[in-house]
Amino acid sequence: MIDSSKLLSDLGLVTVANALKKVRGFIFLPALTKFLGPEGYGVWVLALLLIQLVLPVASFSLMDGILRYLPGESDRETRVRVGNLSVFVLITSTAVCLLIVLVSDVLAVTVFKGYELAVVVAAIAVVPSVLFQFNTRVVRAQQHLKIWSVLDTGQRLLELVTVVTIAFTGSGIVHVLTGLLAARAVGAIVSFGAVVSIIGTPLLKWPNQEYRYVQFSMKIIPWSLSRWFIDSSDRFLISFYIGASAVGYYSAAYTVAMGLRLLVQPLMTVVSTSLPQLFENDSKQACQAYLTQSSRVLTVLLPPAMVGLSMIRTPVLSIISTPPIAEAGAVVLPIIVLSIAAFSVSEISTQPLLLTERTGFISGVWIIAGFLNLGGNMLLLPRIGIVGAAVSTVIAYVVVALTLYLATSREIRPKFDWSLLAKTTAATVIMVPVVDTLLGSGLFNLSVSIISGFFVFVTSIYIMGGIKKKEIEFITGFFR
Known part of the structure; x- marks a missing residue:
């Protein structure tokens, strides 16, 4: 029997972390454009895309293997797996970092508008980025979503404050990326401490049964x-x-x-x-x-x-x-x-x-x-x-x-619930004229239309029986 309250509770925790991610993007856009200019902001976006591109290779996508297999391991096996695999991703991410550094001059000329040092800093940032993701996946696999939410939210806040502060001082894109690197290094260290507090000190026993993780992830x-x-x-x-x-x-x-x-x-x-x-x-x-x-x-x-x-x-x-x-x-x-x-x-x-x-x-x-x-x-x-x-x-x-x-x-x-889709569609149709009537220019009118549309939709689908009473009570309790 699936506990809907447990599912909604977990969703509430994760929503907070993901909300900050979206808000951070809205803050970065005007702030970095103003302080770095169009070209500097473009290099910033390219650097993030470069890190995002190489992460699966640098980590061998082991994050997915961890979520798949680690929950079924015993306590000692978990410590061995985490110890061995953390060394593995440290080696692979460092290798990818060095490879990017070797071709940084080519990337600077063809993509990064001559900012070779920015490419180097982005390459170094790959290592702590991989380690942070690895550590937080271990935390998730151990069902500690509260700790995961704190780590993820704290990391995003640290990056936001660090990057915007450095940009505000008038420093260039290289200094801003260096601030991002420092923030991610701190995140990797703190998240490893969280892993140790949950499972104990990771153990090294190589080789072991890690090939299953690597084979799945590759x-x-x-x-x-x-x-x-x-x-x-x-x-x-x-x-x-x-x-x-x-x-x-x-x-x-x-x-x-x-x-x-x-x-x-x-x-x-x-x-x-x-x-x-x-x-x-x-x-x-x-x-x-x-x-x-x-x-x-x-x-x-x-x-x-x-x-x-x-x-x-x-x-x-x-x-x-x-x-x-x-x-x-x-x-x-x-x-x-x-x-x-x-x-x-x-x-x-x-x-x-x-x-x-x-x-x-x-x-x-x-x-x-x-x-x-x-x-x-x-x-x-x-x-x-x-x-x-x-x-x-x-x-x-x-x-x-x-x-x-x-x-x-x-x-x-x-199993797909077609009747629920019909009720959701009907409630959405009821919501549309409310939003359209109240919608206007300016932040206040926008906020009023969104809030009003939300309550009309929730009320409508509740009356139709699409949302259960206990789910409504939990959601309202979450916002108290």
Whole structure:
């Protein structure tokens, strides 16, 4: 029997951490643009993309292996696995760091506008970034979501304060990236201390049974790289076909649309943490029930969020950007929202395949989707501009979501509640005129329309029986 209150409680903890991530992005955008200028901000974005790109390779995607297998290990085995694998990722991330440093001059000329030192600092930052992710995945695998939330939130706050403070002093992009490096080094050290407090001092006993973790995780590397390609390569292609200004329009819309992930990412964090333990206990029925409950949450969240973001896109973009960006970004934002929704559905469908170790199949699907996305961009970008990039991404994510769902075992596949979707759709339709009537220019009118639309939707779906009374009581209690 799946405890809905436990699921919602975990979601509340993770939502706080993920909310800060989205808020941090909104603060970084105007702050760094003002203090670093367009070129400096561009180098900042490229540095973060570089770190994000190499993380799966530098870590061998062991974070996924940890979530899959560590919950089923005994206490001593856990200490041995963590000790051996932490040394392994330290070696692999250092090797990737050195490789980037060796080609830093080439990257500086071709991509980073001559900022070779910025490439070097970004390369060094790969090591603490990998270690922090490794340590926090261990914490999640041990079911300590409160500690994980504190670590994640603290790390994001530290990076925000450090980076913005250094930028405010008038220092250049290299100093700002050095501040990011220092913040991530602190995060790696503190998170390792958290791991020690939970499992005890990690032990070294090499070689052991770690090949299972490595074998499982290596198959995920192509999947991770393909996801990065679909999610980020369109920015480079837009710049190539249209120009840098179009990248600005698209990126601003993407930043707002990613607000949808604020609702979905906490759910996926909790699901990916809890399912392996259920599966290791040979409880396929419990896994299916847990996934079904999670899909219900997704069914309630996505429709109103998609419609709501699409309705408020123009005033939001006007507040955080310039009129030209707001005008162009408003056109493409609803399509981007649809792609993010499709990606969120694909994440639910991925979980049963990870449990049954079908990582090669998952990677194959994402590789095909990556080529599909590339072909779509090359075909549509020259003809319909940034709308073409958004359409190509939607097509790729829809193909992934449908393929992965159909490939899941019927024993674990989540049961979809069509009646709940109908109730959610009806409640969303009722919400629309309320938001449309109250929506206007300015932050106050925007806030009133969002809050009013939220209460109308919740009230409507509660009356229809889509949300249970105990779930309403828990949510209101969480905000007290």
